[in-house]
Amino acid sequence: MPGGERTVNTSATKNTSTKRAALLLLRAALAAVFVWAAVPKLIDPGEFASAIQNYRVVPESYVGVLAVLVPVFELAVALALLSATYQRGAALLAALMLAAFAVAMAQARARGIDLRCGCFGATFEAKVSWLTVARSAGLSGLACVIFAFGAPASATHASTRTEPSSVGGTPPDPPVPSS
Amino acid sequence: MRLPVQVLTICTASLAVGLSLLAIRGGPRPTPAPGAEVGVCSAPSAIEKAANQWISLDEAHGLWSTPGVVFVDCRGPADFDTGHIASAISLPSNSAEIPEGLFAILAHAQTIVAYCNASSGCASSLRLAERLHGLGLRDVRILTGGLPGWLERSFPAESGPCRQCPAESAP
Numbered sequence: 042m043p044g045g046e047r048t049v050n051t052s053a054t055k056n057t058s059t060k061r062a063a064l065l066l067l068r069a070a071l072a073a074v075f076v077w078a079a080v081p082k083l084i085d086p087g088e089f090a091s092a093i094q095n096y097r098v099v100p101e102s103y104v105g106v107l108a109v110l111v112p113v114f115e116l117a118v119a120l121a122l123l124s125a126t127y128q129r130g131a132a133l134l135a136a137l138m139l140a141a142f143a144v145a146m147a148q149a150r151a152r153g154i155d156l157r158c159g160c161f162g163a164t165f166e167a168k169v170s171w172l173t174v175a176r177s178a179g180l181s182g183l184a185c186v187i188f189a190f191g192a193p194a195s196a197t198h199a200s201t202r203t204e205p206s207s208v209g210g211t212p213p214d215p216p217v218p219s220s
Numbered sequence: 221m222r223l224p225v226q227v228l229t230i231c232t233a234s235l236a237v238g239l240s241l242l243a244i245r246g247g248p249r250p251t252p253a254p255g256a257e258v259g260v261c262s263a264p265s266a267i268e269k270a271a272n273q274w275i276s277l278d279e280a281h282g283l284w285s286t287p288g289v290v291f292v293d294c295r296g297p298a299d300f301d302t303g304h305i306a307s308a309i310s311l312p313s314n315s316a317e318i319p320e321g322l323f324a325i326l327a328h329a330q331t332i333v334a335y336c337n338a339s340s341g342c343a344s345s346l347r348l349a350e351r352l353h354g355l356g357l358r359d360v361r362i363l364t365g366g367l368p369g370w371l372e373r374s375f376p377a378e379s380g381p382c383r384q385c386p387a388e389s390a391p
Contacts, residue, residue, distance in 0.1 A: 086248035094343055101343055105247025113238040114231075121230050130226025 064191050068122045071135060071183055075119035081162020082112035092159025096145050097152075114138070122187070132187035139181035146174045273349060275361035277369050280333050284376065288330030293367075294344045295336050305335065305367065306376035309384045313344035318355075321386025326357055335363035335370070 082089040090108035093099055099107060118138070121131030142160070146169045149156055158167045160177075167173060221229075275283075283289045284305075291308035293300050300310040311322060313336070318326070326332060332352060334345040349360040363370070371377055 086245075090248045105249065106242060108248050109242050109245070110234070110238040113241065114234040117230050117234040117237070121226075126221050127226045127230060130221075130223055130230055133223070134227060134230060 060190065064187060067183060067187055068128060068132075068191070071132075071180065071187065072119040072122040074180065075115045075122070075135070078161050079112040079115035079119065082108070083116070085162060086112075088162065089159055092157055095156040095159075096149055098145055098148065128191045129188055132184045132191055136181045136184035136188060139177045139184060143174050143177035143181060146177065147171075150174065273361055274364050275333060277363065277365050277373060277375070280361070280363050280370075281373070281375050283331060283333070286331075288328075290325060290329040290332050291363075292326070292332055292334045292348065293336070294334055294348045295367075299337075301379065301381055303367070303371070303377055303379045305370055306378045307384055308335075308382075310382040311348065313348040313351075319386065323355070325384070325386070326352065329357075330359065332357060332360045333363055334360060335366045337366050337368060 086108045094104050118131045121127035291305045293304045293308045293310050294313040336344045345362045352360045
């Protein structure tokens with residue numbers, strides 16, 4: 042029945058749009074967190090180097106290098122999260138990075154090391170606690186959600202185009218080759 | 221774009237930018253923590269309970285020629301031979317044990333000033349200071365800025381093997 046097809050189509054489109062809007066919101070939120078974390082570290086790398094050193098998990102000779110690479114990496118992940126093309130790769134890297142942060146903080150707490158988090162520079166400093174561990178783990182989970190449900194731009198377009206055919210619409214366009 | 225390609229692209233781009241920044245600005249030195257802040261940054265220990273364990277370059281220079289003040293180089297023997305604070309003794313922070321003759325010098329010192337490379341944040345100085353505190357030596361200071369800061373100010377320095385070390389402990 043043509044009217045029924047239109048109803049199904051409209052409903053499916055709405056669901057897809059809602060899902061895409063929610064994912065976009067999540068990506069923007071996570072990207073904002075990473076930018077917020079990266080900028081103070083880039084402004085004052087010495088302070089961040091000091092924070093890394095206090096975790097006592099990185100050899101001293103690598104502290105300076107990490108103090109520069111980590112915020113640059115955070116910034117790159119933030120930008121990539123906002124990109125339709127790189128969103129899943131960025132989400133995967135974000136999840137791994139945040140999980141690593143959570144593990145580093147957890148080991149410090151477990152060893153009784155009382156230290157500053159170093160997460161958002163000196164301005165919004167907080168001591169490492171199980172709350173900061175949970176925060177990193179939670180954000181890592183958020184990144185996993187983006188990774189699981191986010192789709193590359195090409196795949197999203199392809200699925201949108203093929204939906205009508207499943208309910209009797211026009212034949213699907215040829216698949217868009219992934220770049 | 222395939223997932224591995226996405227990951228690789230992000231990593232490569234970050235690495236390129238990060239290494240360029242390192243080449244331009246150099247690796248940052250950890251900001252030395254003033255004595256009052258050490259307790260916030262690291263595990264509670266004997267050294268953290270001692271007041272004023274950090275000493276500034278100028279203050280250390282003022283003490284340098286004072287009898288009873290011993291400067292201890294915490295770096296490895298090769299680094300020590302390349303250059304060190306004049307009249308300092310070599311005691312690498314990772315040495316398994318402190319030779320008896322060397323410990324006698326330290327035990328008779330009024331003040332011990334430990335130093336290493338500032339680029340490493342003087343964590344090895346902190347470790348050695350903790351160790352010496354554990355052995356009952358009370359006034360152990362850590363030089364803020366380490367050897368690079370000392371040399372930048374053209375304070376007395378020398379190279380070669382440890383002249384002040386007892387024969388059995390010379391590196």
